[in-house]
Amino acid sequence: xxxxxxxxxxxxxxxxxxxxxxxxxxxxxxxxxxxxxxxxxxxxxxxxxxxxxxxxxxxxxxxxxxxxxxxxxxxxxxxxxxxxxxxxxxxxxxxxxxxxxxxxxxxxxxxxxxxxxxxxxxxxxxxxxxxxxxxxxxxxxxxxxxxxxxxxxxxxxxxxxxxxxxxxxxxxxxxxxxxxxxxxxxxxxxxxxxxxxxxxxxxxxxxxxxxxxxxxxxxxxxxxxxxxxxxxxxxxxxxxxxxxxxxxxxxxxxxxxxxxxxxxxxxxxxxxxxxxxxxxxxxxxxxxxxxxxxxxxxxxxxxxxxxxxxxxxxxxxxxxxxxx
Amino acid sequence: xxxxxxxxxxxxxxxxxxxxxxxxxxxxxxxxxxxxxxxxxxxxxxxxxxxxxxxxxxxxxxxxxxxxxxxxxxxxxxxxxxxxxxxxxxxxxxxxxxxxxxxxxxxxxxxxxxxxxxxxxxxxxxxxxxxxxxxxxxxxxxxxxxxxxxxxxxxxxxxxxxxxxxxxxxxxxxxxxxxxxxxxxxxxxxxxxxxxxxxxxxxxxxxxxxxxxxxxxxxxxxxxxxxxxxxxxxxxxxxxxxxxxxxxxxxxxxxx
Numbered sequence: 001x002x003x004x005x006x007x008x009x010x011x012x013x014x015x016x017x018x019x020x021x022x023x024x025x026x027x028x029x030x031x032x033x034x035x036x037x038x039x040x041x042x043x044x045x046x047x048x049x050x051x052x053x054x055x056x057x058x059x060x061x062x063x064x065x066x067x068x069x070x071x072x073x074x075x076x077x078x079x080x081x082x083x084x085x086x087x088x089x090x091x092x093x094x095x096x097x098x099x100x101x102x103x104x105x106x107x108x109x110x111x112x113x114x115x116x117x118x119x120x121x122x123x124x125x126x127x128x129x130x131x132x133x134x135x136x137x138x139x140x141x142x143x144x145x146x147x148x149x150x151x152x153x154x155x156x157x158x159x160x161x162x163x164x165x166x167x168x169x170x171x172x173x174x175x176x177x178x179x180x181x182x183x184x185x186x187x188x189x190x191x192x193x194x195x196x197x198x199x200x201x202x203x204x205x206x207x208x209x210x211x212x213x214x215x216x217x218x219x220x221x222x223x224x225x226x227x228x229x230x231x232x233x234x235x236x237x238x239x240x241x242x243x244x245x246x247x248x249x250x251x252x253x254x255x256x257x258x259x260x261x262x263x264x265x266x267x268x269x270x271x272x273x274x275x276x277x278x279x280x281x282x283x284x285x286x287x288x289x290x291x292x293x294x295x296x297x298x299x300x301x302x303x304x305x306x307x308x309x310x311x312x313x314x315x316x317x318x319x320x321x322x323x324x
Numbered sequence: 325x326x327x328x329x330x331x332x333x334x335x336x337x338x339x340x341x342x343x344x345x346x347x348x349x350x351x352x353x354x355x356x357x358x359x360x361x362x363x364x365x366x367x368x369x370x371x372x373x374x375x376x377x378x379x380x381x382x383x384x385x386x387x388x389x390x391x392x393x394x395x396x397x398x399x400x401x402x403x404x405x406x407x408x409x410x411x412x413x414x415x416x417x418x419x420x421x422x423x424x425x426x427x428x429x430x431x432x433x434x435x436x437x438x439x440x441x442x443x444x445x446x447x448x449x450x451x452x453x454x455x456x457x458x459x460x461x462x463x464x465x466x467x468x469x470x471x472x473x474x475x476x477x478x479x480x481x482x483x484x485x486x487x488x489x490x491x492x493x494x495x496x497x498x499x500x501x502x503x504x505x506x507x508x509x510x511x512x513x514x515x516x517x518x519x520x521x522x523x524x525x526x527x528x529x530x531x532x533x534x535x536x537x538x539x540x541x542x543x544x545x546x547x548x549x550x551x552x553x554x555x556x557x558x559x560x561x562x563x564x565x566x567x568x569x570x571x572x573x574x575x576x577x578x579x580x
Contacts (some may be wrong), residue, residue, distance in 0.1 A: 014580070052421040055580045074329070077423040088414030092346060093339075104335025105422045147418070 002066070003027035004155055004186045005051065010060035012046050012210075020046040022210040023060070030154075033177065033187045035201035035218075037194065037303055043210040044190045045085060048157050052082045064155060078106060081153030085160045085190075087140045091133040095124055095143055098132060099150045106151035118149050121176065138165045145176070155186045162196060174200060194300035204299070208307050218299070223265040225305070227297045230261040230275055232282075232289040244285040248278055259289070332424045333432045340406050340436030351402060352444055355394045359448045360455065362390050366512065367456040377514055380543050383456035387449070388539040389511025395445050395470065396477050396506055396531070397498045403437035403481030404494050411485075411578075420579060426572035430482065437478035438471070445470050459542070466541035472557050473534055477502075479564035486577050505531040510539075515547045530556060 005028040012021040021043045028034050036044045049055035051062050053073060062069045067076040090098055099115050119125045122142040127135065135143065141161065148156060158177070162170040177200060181187055191197055197204060198218065205215040216224070237256035251260045267273040275294070282289065344351050367383025374382040410416040419429065452458055460466050480497075488494045509531030515523050526532050527548075537553025540546035546553065571578070 049580070052417075054417055054420045056575055074423040074425070077421060080421065082417070082421050084414075084417050086414055088417055090413065090415055092343075097342070101335050101339050102418060104338075105332050105418065105424065107329045107331050107423055109331065 001029060004030040004065055005188075006063045007047075007051070008061050010047070010050065010062060011058045012043075012050060012055065013058045019210045021050070021057075024207075024210075024212045026205060026212060026215060028155075028186060028188065029203075030186050031181065031184055032202040033181055033189055033200050034203050034205065035189045035191065035197040036205045036207055037190070037197055038207035039307055042207040042307075044207055045159060046210075047207070048082070048159055048188065048190065052080055052157060053077055074107075078151070079154045081148035081151065081156045083144045083148045083156070083158045083161050085163065087137060087144065089132050089140050089143060091131075093132055094129050095119065095132065095135075095146075096128040098143070099146050102147040103150040106153075108151045114152065115150060118146050121179075122146050123172070138169045141165055141169070145173070149180075153185065155188070156180060158187060158189045160190055160192060162191065162193065170196075194298070194303055198299040206303060206306050213306055221302065222297075222299060225302045226265060227301075228263055228265070228268055229295045229297075230263075230278070231293055231295070232259040232261075233257065233291040234259060235288055235290045238287070242285045242287060245281055245287070248281065259287070329424055329428050332422060333428050333435075336419075336424075336429070336432030337436045337439075340433060341439065343406070344402070344436070344440045351398065351440060352447065355398055355444060356447050356451055359390050359394050360451050362386070363452055363455045367452075377517075378543065378545050381457060384458050385514075385539075385543070386512055387452045387456065387458060388542050389506070389509075389535050390452070391445050391448050391470075392473065392531070392535050392538050393503070393506045393511055394448055395441050395473055396502050396534070398444050399437060399441040399474050399477035400481035400484060400498045400502060401494070402440050403434055403478040404485035404488065405481075406433045406437055407482055407485035408488050408491075408494055412491075416578070426569075430479075430568055430572075434475060434478040434482055437481060438474040441474040441478065442470055445474065461544035462541040466538070469534075469538045469541055469557070472561065473538070476557060476561045476564060479561070479568055483564060483567050483571065486571050489577070502531075505529050506535070510535045510547055530560065533557065534560075 005026075007024055007026040007028075010021055010024040010026075011019070013019050024043075024047065036047060038044050046055060050057045051064070051069060053069060053076075062076075064076040064079050067073075067079070069076045093101070096115065096119075099119065100110065100112075103111065103115065116125065119128055122145055124139070124142055124146055127139060132140065132143065141164075145158075145161065162173055165173070174196070177187055177189065189197070189200060201218050203215065204218050204221050206213040214221070231253075234257055238252055238259065239256060241250045241252060241259070249262050251262070252258065253260055261275075261278055263273065268275070271277060363383065363386075366386055370382075376382065377385040410419060449458075484494065484497055508526065509529045510526070515526045515532060515536075518526060533548055533553045533556035536546040536548040537550055537557060540550045540553065570576070
């Protein structure tokens with residue numbers, strides 16, 4: 001399947017010499033929800049801004065559905081809708097006027113029925129005649145989404161769309177994003193809420209210091225880099241892990257009252273290394289337990305580990321090209 | 325989509341015209357009132373006691389200069405504010421990410437600002453016709469100079485709007501450069517009335533050529549040959565167009 005967005009060797013060096021992006025290669029598949037994650041200043045917004053035409057790249061190329069963003073910018077940008085991170089809105093326009101303006105700006109003929117549908121989808125219809133400056137922050141956020149959808153884009157960039165919005169609105173936005181994806185729109189979603197990416201994204205790209213550290217299917221990423229942990233509560237404290245269990249990755253905690261087994265996804269699927277095998281081993285070693293529980297690392301755990309390893313210089317891996 | 329994104333040009337143009345509509349007091353009524361006061365004071369009140377200039381009553385003599393004064397300042401003000409405000413509010417992101425070429429952006433913003441300035445010029449002209457005796461020797465040339473000057477100085481305003489990083493800078497050039505040059509460019513007098521030295525100095529004032537050409541279209545006589553005035557106006561247009569082209573080519577103050 002041809003990528004809807006193909007990025008090759010994309011770099012951006014600021015006038016100060018700061019490398020905002022460094023040789024990024026990435027393919028984004030049509031119809032997926034892709035979530036670039038990274039700490040503040042990692043380069044996520046720079047990446048989006050270059051693709052959308054707001055920032056000029058230093059080197060490299062980007063094409064959207066085969067259209068180069070510089071030499072064929074008109075065709076490329078027609079396909080893109082952008083919801084910026086900041087609440088950049090007019091003040092004295094009405095909701096209807098500003099959304100209609102956006103549609104015209106993107107070269108589309110007036111279509112009141114489409115504008116009405118977008119406003120209704122975003123619960124903005126009753127505000128259509130309101131002046132923008134009278135709207136709350138959450139409504140303005142929806143308005144920016146309405147403007148981005150006004151010209152029926154095939155690719156939608158959502159740059160931290162749920163920052164500072166309440167739980168209800170966030171859930172509404174998640175539902176909207178799912179509906180858009182179901183209609184075939186490709187969505188690039190940056191967020192500071194890792195659970196949002198975990199909930200929504202098909203694939204994750206971790207960006208750190210301008211480099212794309214890893215690009216992976218969310219499920220595969222969590223399987224590959226995620227850790228599982230089994231905690232056993234013991235009726236009697238242990239002074240040390242019994243020698244018969246030395247082949248297992250076991251650790252004692254809480255004064256020997258808890259025995260912790262940390263393992264990865266491959267070990268979980270291995271009959272000789274899984275939980276059942278360990279429990280058999282414990283029985284054979286005469287170690288009893290009162291209760292047990294398991295925990296799986298979240299995307300946030302993986303993200304923090306990836307970024308902190310990178311910042312500590314512990315992760316040598318170059319940007320991984322998405323094999324799509 | 326055609327080679328020219330006409331729908332986008334129309335969207336920006338209508339957006340800007342709607343903005344002018346919302347600020348009629350500032351963009352139209354205020355300059356009309358202040359110019360009308362000039363006509364009342366210098367034309368009807370004091371003008372009656374002044375000699376004719378080149379056979380033209382003083383009140384009628386100052387009409388082209390006063391229209392030009394408003395035209396220059398308002399063209400700059402309209403266009404500079406039009407492009408500066410999206411920068412100020414951050415909504416420029418939408419313009420930069422839209423499938424709109426630099427030519428289209430310029431056409432839309434400058435076109436809207438120039439339209440507003442031409443309307444303003446015609447309203448002032450109508451106001452003047454009520455207060456002072458007025459004749460227009462070359463109506464088509466008058467209209468041509470009006471449109472050409474409005475477009476040229478709207479381009480200048482567009483450049484100022486891109487350059488400015490604060491509201492104060494929007495006002496600096498109209499107030500400190502354009503207005504003094506217009507006052508000293510023969511708005512209220514013919515430069516032929518000046519001593520030779522100051523007449524020569526005045527010829528370095530570019531606004532002299534604009535006012536002189538415009539006045540010729542009214543009165544059939546001018547301080548500078550009409551061809552020179554027209555050439556100077558076109559030269560300004562070319563310089564400002566080149567500056568706008570450079571801004572968009574480099575992304576100066578628009579793109580990181």
